[in-house]
Amino acid sequence: MNILLEVNGRPAEVDVAPRTTLCDCLRDELELTGTHAGCEHGVCGACTVIVDGAAVRSCLMLAVQAEGASVTTVEGLAHGGELSPLQQAFRRHHALQCGFCTPGMLTTLHALFTEDPWADEARIRDVLSGNLCRCTGYVPIVEAALEARAFYQQAAGGR
Numbered sequence: 001m002n003i004l005l006e007v008n009g010r011p012a013e014v015d016v017a018p019r020t021t022l023c024d025c026l027r028d029e030l031e032l033t034g035t036h037a038g039c040e041h042g043v044c045g046a047c048t049v050i051v052d053g054a055a056v057r058s059c060l061m062l063a064v065q066a067e068g069a070s071v072t073t074v075e076g077l078a079h080g081g082e083l084s085p086l087q088q089a090f091r092r093h094h095a096l097q098c099g100f101c102t103p104g105m106l107t108t109l110h111a112l113f114t115e116d117p118w119a120d121e122a123r124i125r126d127v128l129s130g131n132l133c134r135c136t137g138y139v140p141i142v143e144a145a146l147e148a149r150a151f152y153q154q155a156a157g158g159r
């Protein structure tokens with residue numbers, strides 16, 4: 001099936017089998033391999049992308065369901081070759097080790113803070129509870145999230 005969608009702000013057209021997941025479509029058809037395929041059944045969160053503003057497990061969504069949607073992958077977070085404030089905070093706080101979970105962590109947090117820049121630590125931890133990390137113990141991830149939150153608050157015009 002031929003589908004049209006927007007990926008990281010650019011129009012994309014792909015020809016996929018009806019059973020192709022959005023995750024496989026992004027990785028195999030569009031070569032956006034920053035979206036990681038981990039468990040491939042909705043448990044680990046590594047494949048999380050943002051579809052029309054909502055964090056979505058791309059292993060559980062068919063590519064054809066994304067027809068006409070706006071999709072943001074981890075590759076879409078940086079601008080002009082510069083890491084986003086969230087990505088920079090991850091780097092500063094050593095919020096990744098192997099990095100496998102990182103794209104999903106970043107997209108999940110980006111979706112959260114875009115919707116609610118004032119999300120408190122409890123909410124951040126709750127939202128991240130759907131993203132598994134086997135390396136970091138989560139503490140530096142939450143620290144990075146709390147630091148980066150200020151940039152989203154600023155972008156939202158402060159309170």
Ligand code: FES
Pocket residue numbers: 036037038039040041042043044045046047048057058059060
């Ligand atoms: Fe999609 Fe694990 S690969 S949730």
Ligand code: FES
Pocket residue numbers: 095096097098099100101102132133134135136
């Ligand atoms: Fe290795 Fe999270 S950094 S799984």
